[in-house]
Amino acid sequence: MCETYPMEASPRHCVAIIGGAVSGSVAAELLAEAGADVIVIEQNSRPYGKIEDGLPRWHVHQRHKEYEKLGARLSKPGVTFVPQTRLGQDIAWKELSEEWGLSAILLANGAWRDRRLPVDGAEKFLESGFEYQNPFIYWFNHKIESNFDGRQIDVPDGAVIFGGGLASIDCVKVCQIENYRRAFARRGIEVSDLDLEKKGVSKLCELHGIDDPDELGVKGCTLMYRRRAIDMPLAQPPANATPEQMEKTYSVRRKLLEVAQNKLRFHVQDCTMPLSFVAENGRVVGVKTIRTKVEGRKATPIEGSEETVPTGLIISSIGSVPEPIEGIEMKGETFAFKDWDLGVYDESKGIFGVGNVVTGQGNIRASLLHSQKVCTYLKDDYFKGALGAASAEAVQQHLNGKTPLSADEVASVHARVKAHHVRAGYEGDYASWIQKVSPADMA
Numbered sequence: 001m002c003e004t005y006p007m008e009a010s011p012r013h014c015v016a017i018i019g020g021a022v023s024g025s026v027a028a029e030l031l032a033e034a035g036a037d038v039i040v041i042e043q044n045s046r047p048y049g050k051i052e053d054g055l056p057r058w059h060v061h062q063r064h065k066e067y068e069k070l071g072a073r074l075s076k077p078g079v080t081f082v083p084q085t086r087l088g089q090d091i092a093w094k095e096l097s098e099e100w101g102l103s104a105i106l107l108a109n110g111a112w113r114d115r116r117l118p119v120d121g122a123e124k125f126l127e128s129g130f131e132y133q134n135p136f137i138y139w140f141n142h143k144i145e146s147n148f149d150g151r152q153i154d155v156p157d158g159a160v161i162f163g164g165g166l167a168s169i170d171c172v173k174v175c176q177i178e179n180y181r182r183a184f185a186r187r188g189i190e191v192s193d194l195d196l197e198k199k200g201v202s203k204l205c206e207l208h209g210i211d212d213p214d215e216l217g218v219k220g221c222t223l224m225y226r227r228r229a230i231d232m233p234l235a236q237p238p239a240n241a242t243p244e245q246m247e248k249t250y251s252v253r254r255k256l257l258e259v260a261q262n263k264l265r266f267h268v269q270d271c272t273m274p275l276s277f278v279a280e281n282g283r284v285v286g287v288k289t290i291r292t293k294v295e296g297r298k299a300t301p302i303e304g305s306e307e308t309v310p311t312g313l314i315i316s317s318i319g320s321v322p323e324p325i326e327g328i329e330m331k332g333e334t335f336a337f338k339d340w341d342l343g344v345y346d347e348s349k350g351i352f353g354v355g356n357v358v359t360g361q362g363n364i365r366a367s368l369l370h371s372q373k374v375c376t377y378l379k380d381d382y383f384k385g386a387l388g389a390a391s392a393e394a395v396q397q398h399l400n401g402k403t404p405l406s407a408d409e410v411a412s413v414h415a416r417v418k419a420h421h422v423r424a425g426y427e428g429d430y431a432s433w434i435q436k437v438s439p440a441d442m443a
Helices: 022-033 049-053 060-074 093-099 133-142 166-186 193-199 201-207 243-264 364-382 393-400 407-424 430-437
Strands: 014-018 037-041 079-082 104-107 130-132 160-163 222-224 267-269 272-280 283-295 298-301 307-310 314-317 344-346 351-353
Touching: 014 022, 014 407, 022 037, 022 049, 022 060, 022 079, 037 407, 049 060, 049 133, 060 079, 060 430, 079 407, 130 133, 133 166, 133 314, 160 166, 166 193, 166 201, 166 222, 166 243, 166 314, 193 201, 193 243, 201 243, 222 272
Parallel strands: 014 037, 014 104, 037 079, 104 351, 130 314, 160 222, 160 314, 222 267
Antiparallel strands: 272 283, 283 298, 283 307, 344 351
16 A cells, blocks of 8 residues: 555655546556656546446456556555546646646546547437447446446347447447347357357357357348448558558458457448438438548548448447546647647646547557657656757746645645545545445456
8 A cells, every 4th residue: 555645745746647547557657656746536436447448348358457457556656546536527627737736737538528420410319329439338338237227228230330440349249249149049048248259159159059140130230431441440550661561450450350250240341431310200210321432541422322221220439539628728629739749738837648538549558658658758858857959948948947846735735635535435545445446246
């Protein structure tokens, strides 16, 4: 257990990190090791972010491995965890950024708001045959818990998913798993989500004496992507990739898609964009699409290629963006970062972003790598006042004169932290808290 309220506070930099998942915990560990006093402010009871609510629940081993890594980082000396505290609700942005007297603030609060599907009128069909990825996966992960009180989502056969990344594949898998699990159940055969995802439909049919998977009567859902299938970001090429490296990346993407299709028997229709929804009595019954011509990263609609696809469920999985917070400037659907590579929001005030709140990629490795990059910069440059030739002179002067907080200033910050601990019922021990707030039936 780390000492939450030091009896003898010494001068040092004090950093608040908003969000304790992958990027936030990596930042906390790196900055604490560099000598900073780190306060991790987490909106949920558990700091697992998209590991818990973005990865479908069949990722059992990966989830628990990541849980352990997070716990180790957030239990390091110099790191103070503050759960159940939401920025903009329990702490106003102005209070945190102007009144706490912090050396720096890192926004690691992720990207939880789905990027809007560009179809006029789509939003009016939300929860009526139209779903976004984040609430859809959240429902799938939590619906089996004894205390789950959220709405249930019906997943009919023949759903249509728009998107092309790993998260889109997860949405497809959920649809197929739900439908094949029901199809097996109609024959008196109980199969688990994990069995379907790991073994696949054909193997389970073989094990249970079903000669042809088509006998189960599942039509299958369709993944639609606006560019080519080989453009799906299922694997990333290295920076400045050569033509040979790009071909290798295309090959990996093909293989990943083929493996997923073979296991769960879904359809893929690339070079396709949504145009409008078809509805009856206020519910989605179809979607009108158009084919595209792809040149580089540009996908241009082909006039006269429109088609209407019947479906009772449309899922949008085209990316995530951060939730707006009063006081933080937005640029379109994202925070107004001045340097997207380093996640600089306001360098003169020491405000940065790390992980998905900047990248919007929503995967564990991308968050980890971005957090490492930003925190290396903070350790090596920001807190030393050495910004490099490209920085504005006023910012250089501000940071060159930046000194660690005094003992009294550190104590003042921790007094504010203690008030939030009392409100949340957190007694200072991370491991005991996680044991207390984790439902018995939550994987």
